[in-house]
Amino acid sequence: MAYKTIIEPFRVHTVQAIDLPDRDAREAALVRAGFNLFGLHADEVIIDLLTDSGTGAMSSKQWAGMMLGDESYAGSRSFFRFEEVVRDLTGYKEIIPTHQGRAAEKILFSVTVGDGDVVPNNTHFDTTRANVEYQGAEALDVVRAEGRDPAAELPFKGDVDIEVLRAAIEEHGTDKVPLVMVTVTNNSGGGQPVSMANLRAVRAVCDEFGIPMFLDACRFAENAWFIKLREPGYADRTPKEIAQEMFSIADGCTMSAKKDGLANIGGFLALNDSDWAQQARNLLILTEGFPTYGGLAGYDLEAIATGLEEVVDEKYLRYRIRSTEYLAETVHAAGIPTVRPPGGHAVYIDAKALLPHIPPHQYPAQALAIELYRAGGVRGVEIGTLMFGRPTDDGPDEPAAMELVRLAIPRRMYTQSHIDYVGEVIIDVASRASEIRGYRIVGQAPWLRHFTARLEPLG
Ligand SMILES: Cc1ncc(COP(=O)(O)O)c(C=O)c1O
Numbered sequence: 001m002a003y004k005t006i007i008e009p010f011r012v013h014t015v016q017a018i019d020l021p022d023r024d025a026r027e028a029a030l031v032r033a034g035f036n037l038f039g040l041h042a043d044e045v046i047i048d049l050l051t052d053s054g055t056g057a058m059s060s061k062q063w064a065g066m067m068l069g070d071e072s073y074a075g076s077r078s079f080f081r082f083e084e085v086v087r088d089l090t091g092y093k094e095i096i097p098t099h100q101g102r103a104a105e106k107i108l109f110s111v112t113v114g115d116g117d118v119v120p121n122n123t124h125f126d127t128t129r130a131n132v133e134y135q136g137a138e139a140l141d142v143v144r145a146e147g148r149d150p151a152a153e154l155p156f157k158g159d160v161d162i163e164v165l166r167a168a169i170e171e172h173g174t175d176k177v178p179l180v181m182v183t184v185t186n187n188s189g190g191g192q193p194v195s196m197a198n199l200r201a202v203r204a205v206c207d208e209f210g211i212p213m214f215l216d217a218c219r220f221a222e223n224a225w226f227i228k229l230r231e232p233g234y235a236d237r238t239p240k241e242i243a244q245e246m247f248s249i250a251d252g253c254t255m256s257a258k259k260d261g262l263a264n265i266g267g268f269l270a271l272n273d274s275d276w277a278q279q280a281r282n283l284l285i286l287t288e289g290f291p292t293y294g295g296l297a298g299y300d301l302e303a304i305a306t307g308l309e310e311v312v313d314e315k316y317l318r319y320r321i322r323s324t325e326y327l328a329e330t331v332h333a334a335g336i337p338t339v340r341p342p343g344g345h346a347v348y349i350d351a352k353a354l355l356p357h358i359p360p361h362q363y364p365a366q367a368l369a370i371e372l373y374r375a376g377g378v379r380g381v382e383i384g385t386l387m388f389g390r391p392t393d394d395g396p397d398e399p400a401a402m403e404l405v406r407l408a409i410p411r412r413m414y415t416q417s418h419i420d421y422v423g424e425v426i427i428d429v430a431s432r433a434s435e436i437r438g439y440r441i442v443g444q445a446p447w448l449r450h451f452t453a454r455l456e457p458l459g
Pocket of ligand 1: 101216258
């Protein structure tokens with residue numbers, strides 16, 4: 001290309017108006033929502049970076065494909081197309097559709113994980129952790145040490161610490177470790193990629209102990225793109241070939257099609273073990289639906305199949321990763337601490353470094369997320385002690401490893417000027433960082449408390 005600007009490789013075809021609530025309206029919304037940004041109405045938000053999950057824009061090809069949806073209860077044509085695309089990509093024998101990623105997790109862990117077991121993962125995502133713990137098992141994070149250091153600049157900070165993994169298996173015993181998972185990219189660790197070499201090293205440990213290996217594959221295409229850019233030997237391979245190699249290393253995967261499926265809903269569990277698949281299908285019928293639709297409409301299966309084909313397009317991935325990097329560079333250049341290098345789907349602001357005067361049990365990242373909304377109507381999400389900290393009986397919460405505000409970028413949704421606006425809001429709020437105060441929780445649920453907790457500001 002003669003020019004260096006990487007443009008959005010699409011034209012806008014349909015538009016949705018954004019309401020532009022003023023500051024008073026935003027303040028009232030915060031109070032009503034108990035200072036929990038999950039409690040806001042979407043119309044109260046100007047730029048919504050709460051999540052990249054299911055929030056992207058589908059292509060005209062996906063919408064056209066939805067018109068072909070076959071809604072037959074059993075044996076739908078749309079299922080067989082979905083199955084073919086997923087099998088071609090992953091190589092796994094058994095393809096089980098689910099209504100989203102956590103349903104695949106719930107079913108997989110119900111079949112494989114028991115009371116007192118331990119499941120290692122580079123970093124468990126919140127639903128993955130909760131689903132492991134719901135089985136009475138321990139969700140053990142074994143990401144390499146630098147993966148917990150926001151400032152460490154490394155190409156593959158999502159890698160598993162192989163020695164920690166081996167030590168955990170030796171300590172607990174192989175009969176207590178039913179499977180090992182690797183999350184690509186590592187969402188809760190800053191959207192950082194995992195190298196092919198590390199996937200192979202995890203596989204070698206799993207083989208040594210006879211333990212199955214699964215991928216949490218939500219962002220497999222973004223991970224494949226990072227491998228292409230950063231890992232020697234992959235520059236000339238296509239993203240699809242790299243993804244196929246990643247999948248071939250594991251025995252199965254859970255997938256939320258709301259991310260790299262480029263769909264608004266859906267997911268799947270794919271695996272090679274036919275016995276586990278049979279048990280999983282039995283549970284699927286109980287909770288999701290018949291195995292050829294698994295909680296989805298036929299048209300959803302079509303949208304996912306087309307999305308999985310589109311997501312490995314080089315033009316799309318180049319734009320996707322570059323646009324995340326663009327926001328990260330704006331913020332970084334202003335001296336604001338972020339997780340480095342930028343991840344694939346989101347920019348993560350390091351609230352621990354930006355707000356050192358707020359201790360973890362006063363939720364510095366939540367305080368920062370609230371301020372970004374208050375100032376500019378930008379909604380992000382706290383990934384810190386509100387999400388991952390542990391309440392104790394007689395003292396402050398046990399803190400999370402990091403205090404981050406994640407600004408996740410929906411796929412193919414916002415233009416560069418939207419992102420420029422977000423950069424301006426962040427820089428303005430950061431300039432007043434020392435004035436920001438912490439919060440306390442006034443009500444919380446026993447599981448996944450960050451979704452519904454109510455908070456109030458501290459004096
Ligand atoms: C790494 C990871 N795993 C699992 C999930 C769960 O997927 P879903 O929201 O479709 O249930 C998510 C969702 O954000 C995720 O990022």
